[in-house]
Amino acid sequence: MVVSRFAPSPTGYLHIGGARTALFCMLMAKRNNGKFLLRIEDTDQKRNTPTATNQVMADMKWLGIEWDEGPDCGGPNGPYKQSERLDIYNKYIKQLLDEGKAYYCFDTPEELQKMRDEAQAAKKAFIYKRPEVLPSEVEAEQAAAAGKPVVVRMAMPDSDIVVSDLVRGEVTFQAGSFSDFVIRKSDGFPTYHLACVVDDELMGITHIFRGQEHLMNTPSHQVLQDALGFRRPTYAHMSITVSEGGGKLSKRERSKALAKAIGADSSIDHKALAKVGELTDVELADYLAGESTPDAPQITKMAEFIGLHLPEINVVDFKAAGYLPEALVNFIALLGWSSPTGQEIMTFDDLVNNFDESRFNKTNSLFDRKKLIAFNTEHMKLVSPEKLLEHFKAYLAAKESPMGELDDATLAELLRISEGARTLEDVENKCNFIMLKADTIVFDEKAYKKVMAKDGVAEILEEVRDRFNAIDDWQGPALHKVIEDMCVEKEIGMGKVAQPIRVAITGTMVSPAIDASLVMLGKEETISRIENAIAEIRS
């Protein structure tokens, strides 16, 4: 049976690269009627954040990536958090130590740095020099008592290592290029390498899909597997996704973009900004000087404050930007992978049915947001109205939009009349006028100049008002007829009538179809907005 796993370290929100890895792991399991596990790799006590695990799980669920076993739902292979499995790792580390396949070291960070500098100066790769005589258990205890850091290193063989990879074929690593690596840190926790190999064996993982950044780790993992008598899973090291700015898509990208924007605009009030970002003035200054990085939510808040659109990196960013999970999933699936059918727009089920692990490609791909928008537009039309409403509500909640207070029927109607919108944010923007009050409408300067500041507009609006007043049945067809009649009688184009109405009721040049918009607004509100617009023009 196929068993795959996604094993994030809980350091923050799920980012788009992680989502892609998780997706393919899940697809592999689903396609083969296997199992997909979620394992939390929290062996770095410094970097872990307490809320990250829940954030990652929430992001995965939003995307529709569900797991069969994991920290929340349990399973026969638990616990699924590495920090709860220390006894297991220690058992294997002891075995390795006893068999002389691993050994103790007591180097300080400074000593290690010196060795690295020397290797660099000699233009050679740094390879840890294994002592002729391995330290004994007693010596390790003495070193620890003397306050020295005690770690355990794995002894690497002096022979070529071949990694067999689904994406890259057989990759040979030359003998002599391996350095004995740490498997247990001085704080007693295992390193990623050891914990990962042990858990993959114990959990029966058959397929490991991960980013290309792990390819260089695989020889080490294989040595561990061989030393412990473990089975070897099938590996696929997928190409990575780079950002438009170049380089790996990373969390740092947003923080950098914000700092740059703040630096470029001297009119920004730093005190107010610090308050918005929940930072002290000093912390903000440190951040701008490049000495520290605030947390992701604070960065988002500050960007909103200065009106900056940040590049989306985390799954939640895409959610808040109004993308559909179906579109995001479809889009990231096509980064470094293609369907054997050639199909591009795919539902979740299509992805499962078309998944083929032999169709990964080797080249890094650039994350093109414009193509994502195109995919989103397609999926806005594909998902059912019920599903779309569900996503719209989640979006409004994530953004804390006032529109979230509207009832389901109204929201569903907004979605319906916004057909053709590219993102949920477009729907929100387009329909925002219904949240306003007649006296809070602010006319967009360009819209006013282009549509309202023309001869005869006030007269047209007056006539529209009078004719609207005469309508009893405030429905689309009746409204449409009024506008059409006026155009015919006056021998003018639809735009000459509809546009002033649009600007009058929204303050902007963008809205859903005019009759649908008027129906949403109601007769009274429409007329009072038109009155206000007439008064504004006359003044």
Add this chain to the structure above:
RNA sequence: GCUCCCUUCGUCUAGUCAGGUCUAGGACACGGGCUUUUCAUGCCCGCGACACGGGUUCGAAUCCCGUAGGGAGUACCA
């Protein structure tokens, strides 16, 4: 520096393993047009690539060698 990986339109890619059906296909973007009461949507047309240099072969995007460029890793992070 060292180790490993990669290289087809601006971008994502098909084709490369099994050389001819490839005057290289699709999608997004872009340009133009049509539809439209706005923004979108929809429809049509166009632009546009085998990194470079050598081989092998009757024939190379595809196989081999080299060059250039890009990426990843180089931690008591994962």
